Amino acid sequence: MSVVHGTEPEDTCQRWDKKLKQYVTVSRPSIVREYNLKMGGVDLIDRMISYYRMSARTKKWTMRMLMHFTDLALANSWLLYRKDLAICASPKKSIMQFLEFRTEMATTLLAQHHGQGSDADLSEQSEEEDNSNQGKKRPVTAVPMSRSAGGRMPISQR
Structure with a gap:
């Protein structure tokens, strides 16, 4: 729905008529x-999103x-990156593919987030995390497989 364009001005276009099996001229509204x-463009964006969609199992809208x-x-x-490089006449081999572009964006955002605090703050935080997690760690013990399990993995007991 749009109020930007109306039916006027009408123009004509060619459409295939199945009954006549030829192109016919029809009038069409501006909208x-x-x-x-x-x-x-909408179809292109939908297709691009479907290639590498972020997925997380959540019910939160x-x-x-x-x-x-x-x-x-x-x-x-x-798409804008590709368009800009095409205008600058860059070689096609220098243009990143979509997955590479997404990876580069993620790396850049993570690097900016990591560089927000100073090195002293980061080392203090990591020491505090190590000290707080010491009492919570439990040793991992192997659980032998019994023949009565029928080839299934045993249920770990706490």
């Missing part, structure tokens, strides 16, 4: 022409929306 022009819009932003960013 239909605009819809057809922009629809290819807020997390699903956040992941979807992050995927959408990454796909749009990659």
Whole structure:
């Protein structure tokens, strides 16, 4: 639905008529022409998102929306990146593929997050974490498989 475009001005286009088995000229409203022009971009973005969709099993709609819009932003960013490099006449081999672009973005964001605190703060935090986790660690013991288990993994006992 849109109020930006109306039915006027109408133009004509060619459409295939199955009964006549030939192209016929039909009139079409302005809004239909605009819809057809922009629809290819929506299909492209949907396809790009489907290749490497963030997935987490959650019922929270807020997390699903956040992941979807992050995927959408990454796909749009990659398409703009490709368009910019094409305008600059960069060689095609220098243009990153979509997966490589996503990985590079994640690496950059993680590096920025890691570099926020100073080195002294990070070393103090890691020492505190080591001290707090010392009492919580339990030794791992192997549980032998009994013949009565019938080839199934035994249930660990605490």
